[in-house]
Amino acid sequence: MAKRILTGDRPTGPLHLGHYVGSLQNRVRLQHEYDTYLLIADLQALTDNFEHPEHLNENVLQVAMDYLAVGIDPDKVKIVVQSMVPELAELTIYFMNLVTVATLERNPTVKEEIRQHRFGRAVPVGFWSYPISQASDIAIFKAELVPVGEDQLPMIEQTREIVRRFNSLYSEVLVEPKALLGAVARLPGTDGGAKMSKSLGNCVYLSDPPETVRKRVMSMYTDPTRIHPTDPGHVEGNPVFAYHDAFNDDRAEVEELKERYRAGRVGDVEVKQRLCAALERFLAPIRERRAHHLSNPVRVREIVLEGTRQGRAVAQATMAEVRAAMKLDYKFG
Numbered sequence: 500m501a502k503r504i505l506t507g508d509r510p511t512g513p514l515h516l517g518h519y520v521g522s523l524q525n526r527v528r529l530q531h532e533y534d535t536y537l538l539i540a541d542l543q544a545l546t547d548n549f550e551h552p553e554h555l556n557e558n559v560l561q562v563a564m565d566y567l568a569v570g571i572d573p574d575k576v577k578i579v580v581q582s583m584v585p586e587l588a589e590l591t592i593y594f595m596n597l598v599t600v601a602t603l604e605r606n607p608t609v610k611e612e613i614r615q616h617r618f619g620r621a622v623p624v625g626f627w628s629y630p631i632s633q634a635s636d637i638a639i640f641k642a643e644l645v646p647v648g649e650d651q652l653p654m655i656e657q658t659r660e661i662v663r664r665f666n667s668l669y670s671e672v673l674v675e676p677k678a679l680l681g682a683v684a685r686l687p688g689t690d691g692g693a694k695m696s697k698s699l700g701n702c703v704y705l706s707d708p709p710e711t712v713r714k715r716v717m718s719m720y721t722d723p724t725r726i727h728p729t730d731p732g733h734v735e736g737n738p739v740f741a742y743h744d745a746f747n748d749d750r751a752e753v754e755e756l757k758e759r760y761r762a763g764r765v766g767d768v769e770v771k772q773r774l775c776a777a778l779e780r781f782l783a784p785i786r787e788r789r790a791h792h793l794s795n796p797v798r799v800r801e802i803v804l805e806g807t808r809q810g811r812a813v814a815q816a817t818m819a820e821v822r823a824a825m826k827l828d829y830k831f832g
């Protein structure tokens with residue numbers, strides 16, 4: 500049996516450049532080697548969008564279209580809608596007994612997100628405990644590999660702990676997963692913030708039209724210590740260069756720009772214009788494939804339904820083993 504990959508995205512908006520270098524690129528690269536399941540995590544998105552569930556509904560198919568646009572092969576990969584696999588909710592309940600409040604409160608990513616949302620003590624339990632639900636997502640598919648960005652490492656570690664706990668308490672049913680980081684583990688935002696993130700509005704989306712990409716890039720944060728193009732500039736920690744490193748296929752151009760930037764021989768405008776051109780080379784074919792799928796939403800819906808059907812079958816098989824291991828497989832009558 501081929502080893503499995505499970506990973507996914509919250510349908511809180513379209514996918515962006517950070518998703519690409521953090522995770523999508525690895526998914527595309529490994530899709531023919533691994534039995535791959537991509538979860539559109541609408542339940543997880545509900546944890547901070549429960550007042551506006553209608554926003555998620557619109558985004559589910561958009562995320563699926565982004566997958567297809569970057570080259571996910573729907574004949575190989577199963578695209579699964581999380582809320583359509585109720586077995587995930589069941590496993591989450593079982594896992595809740597295997598995690599302590601102290602452990603959840605130590606999770607650095609959740610801590611940071613609680614701070615960003617200004618939840619304080621009014622954090623919804625669903626939000627605060629989402630690492631448990633994420634552990635179920637990974638465990639129910641018995642995934643060995645989880646391609647993710649750096650912010651997800653604490654979630655994978657939490658999953659590994661839960662799986663070890665389950666296997667030692669009941670029986671060796673579940674698989675301990677490994678994280679696989681992308682070429683860029685954490686792409687900064689266009690605002691210079693640590694992470695490009697849908698919720699922070701500092702993104703370049705894979706589906707953005709050229710004019711939007713240009714505006715985004717031209718207003719990007721650069722080196723704050725540099726006032727004139729003749730001042731020597733900093734390349735490290737400068738998001739414009741982080742994007743050049745990640746997306747510009749003309750490596751010689753990137754090296755030349757860095758050299759001139761450090762020496763104060765190139766202005767921000769030229770560096771940004773060249774980034775626009777590089778992003779266009781990268782995004783144009785993605786945009787073209789996306790337009791093709793956008794014109795056939797019925798087909799995309801079919802792909803998602805079929806992926807979810809196959810994903811659910813895997814989840815049901817795992818749950819039969821889980822219940823047996825936990826002596827919950829009562830046979831009445």
Ligand code: ATP
Nearest residue numbers: 508509511517521647648684685686695696697698
């Ligand atoms: P939200 O703000 O709604 O949480 P997000 O932009 O963080 O959205 P997610 O759907 O939470 O996106 O993340 C999906 C996957 O993409 C995860 O594996 C995450 O680590 C990865 N990812 C997201 N943003 C980045 C980034 N800036 N750099 C690298 N990987 C990223």
Ligand code: MG
Nearest residue numbers: 509650696697
């Ligand atoms: Mg996120």
